[in-house]
Amino acid sequence: MKAIRRLTVRPVLPEPLRPLSDLARNLRWSWHAETRDLFRSVDPECWAASGRDPVRLLGAVPAERLGELAEDRRFVRRLAAAADDLDHYMTGDRWYQTQSRAQAQAQSAGLPAAVAYFSPEFGITAALPQYSGGLGILAGDHLKAASDLGVPLIGVGLLYRHGYFRQSLSRDGWQQEHYPVLDPDELPLTLLKETDGTPAQVHLALPGGKELRARLWLAQVGRVPLLLLDSDVEENDLGERGVTDRLYGGGSEHRLLQEMLLGIGGVRAVRTYCRLTGHAEPEVFHTNEGHAGFLGLERIAELCDRGSEFEPALEAVRAGTVFTTHTPVPAGIDRFDRQLVARHFGPGAELPRIDVERVLRLGMETYPGGEPNLFNMAVMGLRLAQRANGVSLLHGGVSREMFSGLWPGFDADEVPITSVTNGVHAPTWVAPEVFRLGARQIGVQRTEDALTVGGSDRWDSVADIPDEDIWELRRTLREQLVTEVRERLRASWRQRGAGTAELGWIDGVLDPDVLTIGFARRVPSYKRLTLMLRDRDRLTDLLLHPERPVQIVVAGKAHPADDGGKRLIQELVRFADDPRVRHRVVFLPDYGMAMAQRLYPGCDIWLNNPLRPLEACGTSGMKAALNGCLNVSVLDGWWDEWFRPDFGWAIPTADGAGTDPDRRDDIEAAALYDLLEQRITPRFYERGPSGLPDRWIEMVRRTLSLLGPKVLAGRMVREYVERLYAPAAAAHRAMDPDAARGLAEWKSRVRAAWPGVSVDHVETGTATATAELGSTLSLRVRVDLGELAPDDVEVQAVSGRVDSEDRITEATAVPLKPVGGPDLEGRWAYEGPLALDRTGTFGYTVRILPAHPLLASGAELGLVAVPSDELVEAAGLLMR
Structure with a gap:
């Protein structure tokens, strides 16, 4: 019943x-x-x-x-x-409070009173399943690290009643999805209530006079409140109740409503929370990917309600907004049909006081190669944020290239998107056994500080841990993983319909003394789950080698709509079901935080073989490294930035533009097999005079001491505070109504006048095409500023080495000074020295950029004036 x-x-x-x-x-x-x-x-x-x-x-x-x-x-x-x-x-006071006091004593601008951090998913704990993969885990680690550091963050997300799906396998290895219903009363959540005891709610207007209501649940993540909006309330119609049904589910309109609720409703939730609790209002709003981009529109509407015009309100909002992009490919960005977005805004819908065309212009792909009828959430995020970043050094470069159309006239390396490399929350991901070994070496408090605040001096103490202690730790963790794998594998086979009598072989799956490789992540095609299967005979030989065997533990979920990803899982599962190798390679369904916390520590090798450069960061390898697991990876994401041969291996790639995809996969799989056969397995199994694999242990030691301080979420959050939050807070404070109005009017004037701006003449003090290193050229430039004045612009000399196509690389920009004008023709003269500070083919050019004290970057407006081709040819702007 x-x-x-x-x-x-x-x-x-x-x-x-x-x-x-x-x-x-x-x-x-x-x-x-x-x-x-x-x-x-x-x-x-x-x-x-x-x-x-x-x-x-x-x-x-x-x-x-x-x-x-x-x-x-x-x-x-x-x-x-x-x-x-x-x-x-x-x-108690933590890192942020000491920094804030130091800035106050130095009479500097000061750190933000609070930061609102928006994300569509948060991976805090398996007990609160509101995440699907790396984006959510990163967001959860961001909140935890902010708590440890004392950063006054407010997290904002949605409460999905089904979370993300639970995964099982059919008898033939096909992924099955299950969506268990989550009861908020059984989760570590508290309902936010008004002073009269009624549930606090936010409302969104929908077309046709309807309304979307959401109540607010609070998850307390250490010191950080996380607000989760829940549309499953009785006042909503059935369709509106289902808006927050599941993570990344439904069609376009469903996703649009989720993102409107996250962005617009999220700002209203923050205002409600601050009103009810007395929490400081955020000075900085940080959107983790484009899903929450509508938060900028709500903040613009707030200012318009107080009497501001749209353009000044836009400038005020941009000043205090940070946007982080995580995707390295356009296909990974949410894009909506223009008409769908238009229907949900304006009169009779949401934000009626903002003209719909203004809303649409913020997200339209109005650049070469863009789709004119699509509304791009990342594009809106970038247009609404004065500061933006990718999540690794390489990904920052990929993002600058991908979004360069928003800044026409600028080389990709000048696009104003920086990078903050992701980190992971060590107290969450470090095994208790690893922590205890560190505490035994340097004490509990110093170990906690090493994992949260960082500092290489604390990690240097790893050098003093005896080899036998490190090796004993690694075997203990491997043994625990073997036990975990057998339990999960037995449960999986029972779900697949196997009886107890069929499963005796599971007691012999994996061996705590065999080199163990881990591979676990989402399963889109670019992550190449099945690259290891390119040559099955060669892989089988590795698995069954009589003296140097390997064993592999694989896990991962394909998106429910991705049949290609499901086929990859099935291919891997069918190989792992083969009685010849099933004791050496396993696939574990339902990959999540609870599994990951056992998997990372228990592996000796963490494998990552995506198509370069499609891995934005890839933090799973960081979590493994914190437990002494060595990385074997394509040079992509964070590994491209921090790889060193003394603590891991790089898989050679064949990612040239002309390489056939199948041929590329064959080459890279062969390179992986070579690494395993010739370098990795011999090092793991060889024994030194002490009877231990001392060279392997040394790599473990270097992984912990050299990578440990770098991969911490504490390091990441400190970088966000110092490089993005603090400047955004300063810009927010400077953007009072008069300043915002003045900046908006200035931008309008500059855009209108820019067609009249040009470089008319460039000359130097020498006519030769050669010069000596260390010498200086005297540069004189004549420019036409049209209706603008020298205070509106900066004239720069840009110099550096040039490539075979005469493009300047490793460019250095130096401002030139006005020395006279306007002349009778209305032109201005600028002069300055040009230092020849490098040998080889050297080039320079001159350009004019808009300049204003409240701009974060000279490229912000996407306007630049450079010499015409005729002027370049006449001036001969190359030296050899």
């Missing part, structure tokens, strides 16, 4: 145990081992059965057991200590 309604009945905690509720509701437990140990001791069996979720644990533990614990003075003392520790963590 099926229940018509489901309720959660919680026991009443005895008074001495009341702090357990606060500890369970703050997700710091998900990365704080001592708190988790406390909950485990409440009832070990219930703890395991609850999926290590404190909220579910407290809802399931028998009242008799709670009564026993209330009388257990030792447990009550432990509980009081844990509660005191959480209180100190929540209220």
Whole structure:
């Protein structure tokens, strides 16, 4: 018989145990081992059965057991200590507070009072399944690191009632999707309420006079509040209730409504939260990918409601907005039909006080190669943010190239998109055994500081850990993974329809003394799940080598609509089902945080073989590295930036433009096999005089000491604070209504006058085509500024080496100074020295850019004037 309604009945905690509720509701437990140990001791069996979720644990533990614990003075003392520790963590000064005081003493502009961080998904813990992959895990790690550092962040996302799908396999290895219903009352969430006790809500207007309502759930992520908007409320019609049904589900209109709720509704949720709690209003808004881009429109509308015109409001909003792009390909960006977007804005819909055409212009692909009828969320994100970044050094370059059409006239390397390389939250991803080894070496507090704040001095102590301790640790972690894999594999085969009598072979799957390779990620085609299968005979020989075998653990989910990805999984599963190799290669379904936290530490090698340069960052290898796992990867994402041969291997690539895709995959797979056969397996299995693989252990040691401080989310968040949040806050404060109005009027005037701006004449003090290193040319330029004045522009000399097509590379720009004008023809003279500071073919040119104190970049307007081809030819702007 099926229940018509489901309720959660919680026991009443005895008074001495009341702090357990606060500890369970703050997700710091998900990365704080001592708190988790406390909950485990409440009832070990219930703890395991609850999926290590404190909220579910407290809802399931028998009242008799709670009564026993209330009388257990030792447990009550432990509980009081844990509660005191959480209180100190929540209220004490951390890195951000010390930085803020230092800036105040230096009388600098100061750090932002608060930052709002928007993302479509957040991977905090398996107990709150609101993530699909790397974007969400990165967002969760960003919040946790901000909490550890004391950064006053407010997270904003959606609460998906089905989360992302759960994955299983059919008997023939085809991915099956399941969408379990999540009850917010069974999650570590608190409903945000108005002062009268009613649930707080935000409303969005829909076409046809309808309304979309959402209530607000609060997840406390350490010091950081995370607001999750939930449209499953009784006041909504059935269609509107389903807006937040599942992550990345539904058609275009469904996704558009999700992104309107995230962006527009998210800003309203932040305002509601700050009003109800007294939290400081954000000075900076950070959108993690384009899904939340509509937040800028809502903030513009807020200013328009206070009397601002649209253009000044746009400038004010841009000043305090940061946009992070994660995709390296246009196909990865959400794009909507122009008419669909137009229908949801303007009179009779949302933001009626903003002209629909203004909304559309922010997202239209009005550049060469763009689709004129598509509204691009990333393009809108870039137009609404004065500061933007990619997520690795290589990805920053890829992003500048991909979006260069928004800044015509500028080379890709001058497009104003910087990069902050992702990091991972070490306390979440480092195995307890690794932490204990570090604590034994340098103490608990210094180990915690090393994992959160960083600092290479703390990581240098890895050099003093004995070889035998490192090797024992690695074997222990490998052994734990073997146990985990067998349990999950047995459960998977039962789901596939196998009976107990068929599964005896699973007891022999994997070996704790065999070199273990891990490969786990989403399964789009570019990540090449099946590259390892290109030569199955060669792979089989590696797996079954009599002296140097390898074993491989694979996991990953394909998007429900991606049949190509599902076929890749099926191909891998069918290979892993072969009785000849099934004890050496396994596929584990339902990859998620809980699995990952065992998988990363237990592997010796982390494999990554995407098509270069399509991996924006790829943080799974960072998590593995923090546990002493060595990376074997294509030089893409973060590995391109930080690879060194003393702590890993680079898979050679054949990514030339003319390479046939099949031929490229064959070449790169062969290179991977060569690495494994000739360099990796011999090093793992060779033994030094002590009987240990000392060269392998040294690579583990270098991975920890050299990569450890770099891959931390703490390092990443500090970079965001120093390079993006602090400048954005300063720009926000400078953009008062008068300044915003003045900047908007100036931009309008400059755009209108720019066709009249030109470089008329360039001359130097020499007519020769050669010069000596270290010498200086005297450069004199005559420019026509039309209706503009010298204060409106900057005239620059741009110099550097030139390639075979006379394009300047490694360019250096130096401003020239006005020395006279206007002459009778209205032209201005500029002069300046040009240092010849490098040998070889050298070139220079001159350009004019708009200049204003409130611009973050000279390229911001996408306007530039350069010499005509005739002038270049006449001036001969090359030297050899």
